[in-house]
Amino acid sequence: MNSTLNLQxxxxxxxxxxxxxxxxxxxxxxxxxxxxxxxxxxxxKRESELLNGGSIYWVIKGLVLCRQRIERLDEYIGADEIRRCAIVLDPQIIRTTATQRRPFQGWRYLKGEDAPRDLPAGREAEEALPPQLAAELAAIGVI
Incomplete structure (x- = not known):
């Protein structure tokens, strides 16, 4: 069981x-x-868990398609002088199996055991399926 905590x-x-x-x-x-x-x-609030090997899983057009490892969290203060959190990422983008997600606001925690799997070695460079087809295949459990 993967106990890593991630964000989506x-x-x-x-x-x-x-x-x-x-x-x-x-x-x-x-x-x-x-x-x-x-x-x-x-x-x-669960910063220490995220920084213990966690990633941010990106939802693109209703599908989780990739992830990036979280390096650190930095304070960021914009021109409006409001304190925000900059989630600093590893530049390497790792493709994952396409997994459907409903729209949501902000970010959500994602337990390691619930995270989409990374694509196997050699499949990372494959051309992605069109989003509509990937969504339909994910909905019936094919991908």
């Missing part, structure tokens, strides 16, 4: 894993040391 988050505005990677390559989406980050209003 909607990747709003992205259509593909490649879109997510392209966004994270922009300076706006990076920390001063060049790592990708996602800024959120809420600071995870």
């Amino acid at each position: 988050k909607l990747s709003v505005g992205t259509e593909t894993v490649e879109d997510l990677a392209a966004w994270q390559a922009t300076r706006r989406a990076q920390t001063p040391d060049g790592l990708p980050r996602h800024v959120t209003r809420m600071w995870p």
Whole structure:
């Protein structure tokens, strides 16, 4: 049993894993040391569990398609002077089995045993199925 604690988050505005990677390559989406980050209003209360090998699982078009290991949580204060949490990520994006998720706001905790599996070695570079087809296959339990 995998006891790792993870986060799941909607990747709003992205259509593909490649879109997510392209966004994270922009300076706006990076920390001063060049790592990708996602800024959120809420600071995870279970920080120590997340930093013990946890990942953020990205939901793209209703499907979890990939994950990134969480490196650290940084304080981020924007131009509005409000304290936020920057979830700093490993730049490596690991593709996972496509798993359906209903829409939700913010982020949600995800237990390790409930997380989608990583794609087997050699399948990471495969072209992704069209989102509609992947959703339909996931709904009937094929993927």
